[in-house]
Amino acid sequence: MSAPAHFLSQAEACERLEAPFTARLMRLCAARLEPESAVGRRIHEWAGPSTDAVPLRLAGALHALVLRGADAGLAAAYAAPDAYSEDALWAAVAAAIGAHEDEILGWLERPPQTNEVARAAVLIAAGRWLGGDLVVSELGASAGLNLLWDHFALEVCGHRFGPDDAAVVLRPDWRGPLPRVAAPRIRARAGVDLAPRDPARDALRMRAYVWPDHPARLARLEAALALAARMRPEVAAGDAVDWLAARLDIAHPGATHLVYHTIAWQYFPPEAQERGARLLAEAGARATEAAPLAHLSLEADGGDGAAIALTRWPGGKTMPLGRADFHGRWVDWRPPDG
Numbered sequence: 204m205s206a207p208a209h210f211l212s213q214a215e216a217c218e219r220l221e222a223p224f225t226a227r228l229m230r231l232c233a234a235r236l237e238p239e240s241a242v243g244r245r246i247h248e249w250a251g252p253s254t255d256a257v258p259l260r261l262a263g264a265l266h267a268l269v270l271r272g273a274d275a276g277l278a279a280a281y282a283a284p285d286a287y288s289e290d291a292l293w294a295a296v297a298a299a300i301g302a303h304e305d306e307i308l309g310w311l312e313r314p315p316q317t318n319e320v321a322r323a324a325v326l327i328a329a330g331r332w333l334g335g336d337l338v339v340s341e342l343g344a345s346a347g348l349n350l351l352w353d354h355f356a357l358e359v360c361g362h363r364f365g366p367d368d369a370a371v372v373l374r375p376d377w378r379g380p381l382p383r384v385a386a387p388r389i390r391a392r393a394g395v396d397l398a399p400r401d402p403a404r405d406a407l408r409m410r411a412y413v414w415p416d417h418p419a420r421l422a423r424l425e426a427a428l429a430l431a432a433r434m435r436p437e438v439a440a441g442d443a444v445d446w447l448a449a450r451l452d453i454a455h456p457g458a459t460h461l462v463y464h465t466i467a468w469q470y471f472p473p474e475a476q477e478r479g480a481r482l483l484a485e486a487g488a489r490a491t492e493a494a495p496l497a498h499l500s501l502e503a504d505g506g507d508g509a510a511i512a513l514t515r516w517p518g519g520k521t522m523p524l525g526r527a528d529f530h531g532r533w534v535d536w537r538p539p540d541g
Contacts, residue, residue, distance in 0.1 A: 206247045206257070207233040213258035220530060222416035224284045228265075229258055231293050242300050242307050254470065256315050259412065264310030265299060267411035273306075274299045281415050316400060317412045318345040320427045321420065321531020322465040322501060323352040324373045325511055327364060328536055329463075329499050329524060331383040332513075336390050336458035340450050342443040342479075343467025344394025346402045346409060347436035348427040353389050354434070355427075357382065359534075370426045379525060379536035390458050392436055395446035399438040402431035420530065443471065444479045451486040456494050463499040466509060466529060487516030501527060508533070 204212075210233035217226035238247040242261075249257050268274045269281045280287050280295040287295070300307060326349060330337060341350050356365030359377035364386070400409055406428050413421045439446055447462065462483065468476065483498050490496040496516040504510045511524040525537035 204253060206236070206249065209253060210236075210258045212253070213256075213262075217414065217416075220414075221532075222414040224281075224416045225262060225414040227284070227292070228262065228296070231289065231296065232258065232261065235293050235297075240300060241304050242311070245308060245311055257311070259315040260311045260313070261307070262414070263315055263408075263411040264303075264307040265296065266413075266415055267310065267407055268299055268303055268306075269415070270410055271407060274302065315412050316345055316398065316408070318348045318400070318409055318424070318427070319420075319466070319530055320348055320355070320371060320423045321373055321375065322527065323349045323355050323371075324357050324359075324375050324531055324534050325465070325501050325524075325527050326352040326463065326499070327355065327357045327373075328382040328534070329511070329513060330387045330389075330461070331364065331385065332524070332538055333459055333461065333497060334383065334385055334387050337387045338390050338455045338458050338460045339392045340447070340460065340462045341392075341394035342447060342462065342464040343470070344396050344399065344436075344438045346400040346405065346428065346431055347394055347438040348402070348424075348431050349465065350392045350394050350436040350438070351427070351430055351434060353386065354430060370430055371423055373423070373531065375528070375531055376533035377536065378533065380538070382536070390455070393450070394436065394438045395441055395443050396438055397440070397442070399440050402428045402435075406432075417530075442475075443467075444475045444482065447479060448482050451482055451496075454494060459495045459497055461497045461499060463501075465501040466503065468500060469502050483514070484519065487514070487519050490516035492517060503529070508535075511536075 210229045214226040214229035236243045238244040246257055269278045276295045277299040280292050344350060355371040355373060356363055356369035358372055358374045362381055364382050413424055487496050498514045500512050501509050508526045508528045510526055512521055513524055514521040522539050525535045527534045
């Protein structure tokens with residue numbers, strides 16, 4: 204796929220996710236980003252797959268310039284895009300690319316990395332559905348924000364689930380039965396990521412990948428980053444499946460070991476997915492009623508949004524729990540017992 208085609212594909216995704224300004228920016232890049240500049244040349248010569256998300260790398264680099272106040276012209280365009288014609292908006296973008304070439308090239312060499320806090324609505328509901336004492340392990344934990352889901356509050360249908368003083372409050376469009384009232388008790392928590400992000404040192408990088416169309420997402424992220432900077436959840440650096448193998452060998456009597464991932468497993472290589480599934484099944488075979496194992500996934504399956512599924516051991520039964528939007532705008536919660 205050519206560079207313009209990648210940008211056009213990203214524009215369509217942005218439109219589906221209600222980010223019209225970012226979609227407009229992606230279409231402008233598709234039409235006007237030429238290989239004459241070093242940035243344009245690097246993008247047009249990119250040899251990697253579509254999963255490299257090159258358009259998002261450039262979008263993140265430009266948003267970072269705005270967030271840190273490094274380019275007044277670009278910031279003005281981002282603040283009032285409707286006041287800018289296509290020519291005027293592209294002039295601001297092109298000027299920023301030219302003025303910050305080395306910085307943008309550096310951003311292009313690093314893959315996008317997000318930590319979508321609103322997905323924690325699913326974790327809150329699933330954790331309450333499981334109940335009791337939990338030990339939680341997250342694969343693809345990024346900065347560890349969603350390891351702290353029990354410190355977030357979920358407000359749906361006039362009900363609040365979570366701490367009264369929660370700094371992070373999630374308000375998705377909720378469909379289906381309400382979560383259970385009783386909250387679980389998290390005994391221990393840890394995660395893994397190939398490149399963990401520090402919630403303080405890497406805050407700009409995390410914020411830059413939230414599209415400027417979504418100020419509420421950005422506000423949630425900033426609150427979660429501040430919480431994680433204080434609480435410092437443990438996130439190991441390394442291969443997720445290697446870490447999982449060691450993590451599954453630890454006994455947790457009296458607690459359910461909940462392994463989860465949200466829009467992460469789909470990016471693992473097929474051989475890693477196969478090994479991970481095998482490790483979970485083997486650990487499940489060792490699970491007991493006194494020390495159960497659960498595997499929760501929120502992953503794309505080609506349908507609307509992402510599928511929520513939970514497998515529990517002993518037994519190894521997989522239960523669909525509904526679906527959720529990739530950015531947590533809505534949750535269709537459908538546990539088997541209503």
